[in-house]
Amino acid sequence: MTELRIAIVGLSVECLIGSPLKTEQADMQIYRGQEMIDGDLWMVRGVLQRLAEDDHVLAVPLMWATALPGGALTSDNYAAIRKETVELLRQNGPFDGVVVINHGALEVDGLTVQPDADFLEAVREAVGPDVPVGASLDLHGHMSPRFIELATVISALRTAPHRDDRQTGYRTTDQLLRVLRTGIKPHISAVTIPILTAGEAAVTTTEPGASLYASLASYDARDGIMEANILVGFAFNDVPWGGMTALVTSDGDAELATSCAQELANDIWQRRHDFVLRMETASVTEGLARLAAATEGPVFVSDSGDNTTAGAPGDLTGILQAMLDLPAPPKAVVAGITAPQLVRKALRAGIGAQIEITLGDEHISLAGTKKVVTGEIINGGEELHLSGFQPYRSVEAAWTAIRFGDIVATFHARPIGITTPEHFDSMGLDRAAFTAFVVKLGYLHPRIEDIAHRHILLLSEGTVSLDLENRDWRHIVRPALPADPDFAWSPGNSTYTG
Numbered sequence: 001m002t003e004l005r006i007a008i009v010g011l012s013v014e015c016l017i018g019s020p021l022k023t024e025q026a027d028m029q030i031y032r033g034q035e036m037i038d039g040d041l042w043m044v045r046g047v048l049q050r051l052a053e054d055d056h057v058l059a060v061p062l063m064w065a066t067a068l069p070g071g072a073l074t075s076d077n078y079a080a081i082r083k084e085t086v087e088l089l090r091q092n093g094p095f096d097g098v099v100v101i102n103h104g105a106l107e108v109d110g111l112t113v114q115p116d117a118d119f120l121e122a123v124r125e126a127v128g129p130d131v132p133v134g135a136s137l138d139l140h141g142h143m144s145p146r147f148i149e150l151a152t153v154i155s156a157l158r159t160a161p162h163r164d165d166r167q168t169g170y171r172t173t174d175q176l177l178r179v180l181r182t183g184i185k186p187h188i189s190a191v192t193i194p195i196l197t198a199g200e201a202a203v204t205t206t207e208p209g210a211s212l213y214a215s216l217a218s219y220d221a222r223d224g225i226m227e228a229n230i231l232v233g234f235a236f237n238d239v240p241w242g243g244m245t246a247l248v249t250s251d252g253d254a255e256l257a258t259s260c261a262q263e264l265a266n267d268i269w270q271r272r273h274d275f276v277l278r279m280e281t282a283s284v285t286e287g288l289a290r291l292a293a294a295t296e297g298p299v300f301v302s303d304s305g306d307n308t309t310a311g312a313p314g315d316l317t318g319i320l321q322a323m324l325d326l327p328a329p330p331k332a333v334v335a336g337i338t339a340p341q342l343v344r345k346a347l348r349a350g351i352g353a354q355i356e357i358t359l360g361d362e363h364i365s366l367a368g369t370k371k372v373v374t375g376e377i378i379n380g381g382e383e384l385h386l387s388g389f390q391p392y393r394s395v396e397a398a399w400t401a402i403r404f405g406d407i408v409a410t411f412h413a414r415p416i417g418i419t420t421p422e423h424f425d426s427m428g429l430d431r432a433a434f435t436a437f438v439v440k441l442g443y444l445h446p447r448i449e450d451i452a453h454r455h456i457l458l459l460s461e462g463t464v465s466l467d468l469e470n471r472d473w474r475h476i477v478r479p480a481l482p483a484d485p486d487f488a489w490s491p492g493n494s495t496y497t498g
């Protein structure tokens with residue numbers, strides 16, 4: 001058997017167009033060659049695992065670029081990554097197949113086509129039209145007719161909170177190897193479903209996400225079907241390619257792929273009114289009152305409007321200010337506030353020093369109340385090194401932890417996603433000493449979810465406010481829920497095929 005050479009590339013960033021910060025070159029984490037093998041990287045590791053299982057297959061990891069969710073990529077940043085990807089594919093080819101690991105909610109300043117499709121276009125520029133290309137995606141992304149024309153097979157995550165990155169990379173690669181070994185010509189059909197929903201209303205641990213995602217296995221098992229996938233979309237972005245997507249790949253039968261994709265789209269549309277928040281949810285005032293009354297911890301509280309893992313800047317101090325105003329605040333950590341000037345000031349003052357600061361001074365995403373407070377600097381450093389598996393970065397920017405009575409707040413020079421217990425441990429915070437943890441998340445990330453006794457999602461303000469009904473939609477295809485009142489819909493006019 002001849003050896004198959006499979007290239008691995010990708011540009012995986014969830015971009016929030018409404019963020020006042022752009023994602024620049026300095027914000028990227030770029031892994032090249034051996035770094036992609038050594039790094040135990042999100043999504044990449046499942047691709048490598050599947051390639052390693054076959055004799056006569058050579059994995060050629062070239063480059064994977066990622067970043068914490070944030071604003072749109074600057075055009076310079078995107079152009080450099082696109083160019084290097086094309087060059088690496090050309091210089092190291094020829095390849096029998098390519099795996100592309102993207103997110104699906106990439107946005108780039110000034111680009112008017114779906115950016116993830118444009119990145120696939122770059123891959124095609126390098127390898128030509130005939131080399132099979134597998135795309136591995138997050139489920140919070142979008143799809144477009146061009147993407148489907150350019151991809152040979154597609155797999156997306158099937159859990160939110162995301163616990164199946166390995167399986168997803170594995171499935172993409174498994175489909176790609178099947179194409180290469182058998183010579184089949186897969187057919188992909190997709191349906192855009194006009195539903196805009198926050199990820200928090202479409203988790204796979206509660207309805208309707210749980211049963212819709214569970215149903216995918218029954219589609220996969222049908223004769224002639226390779227995979228069915230659902231993309232929830234990224235509704236915070238008002239883009240022409242917005243909405244949910246039902247996506248079915250057959251091993252060649254176009255009609256079968258289309259009928260299955262439309263059936264799946266209808267299944268989703270039937271449940272359109274069920275995409276609501278089912279976790280414990282409260283206004284800021286009510287949620288903090290419940291928190292103050294809680295006797296058993298750890299209680300995790302999400303400042304959902306400023307969720308950095310959905311691309312928000314993390315700059316808002318409203319929840320910290322409200323907690324400091326509570327008559328009897330709980331022993332709490334308020335973690336992950338972006339405040340570069342405050343961090344510099346604290347690091348200059350040193351651990352043990354008292355510091356007077358004005359909360360609200362560094363708000364960039366929303367004007368807010370200011371509050372002057374004095375606290376004690378209890379820890380900090382130029383870098384924050386995180387142990388354990390990290391879905392984003394293992395080394396974070398300069399930071400400080402400041403104590404205000406029973407509350408400790410952590411401030412960071414750059415946006416950070418507090419997604420693992422190691423984030424607290426690495427800042428020297430004894431988790432057992434606190435009953436409450438405020439984090440800038442929406443739903444809890446898996447390893448936080450695993451340790452939480454209780455979760456309260458605060459409907460706070462910010463760039464990713466969960467109030468989607470009252471947004472001023474200008475670019476999405478109308479009608480769409482919840483921007484428009486309920487309407488009749490069938491998948492016919494929203495179906496496209498590759």
Ligand SMILES: [Zn+2]
Nearest residue numbers: 138139140162
């Ligand atoms: Zn996601």
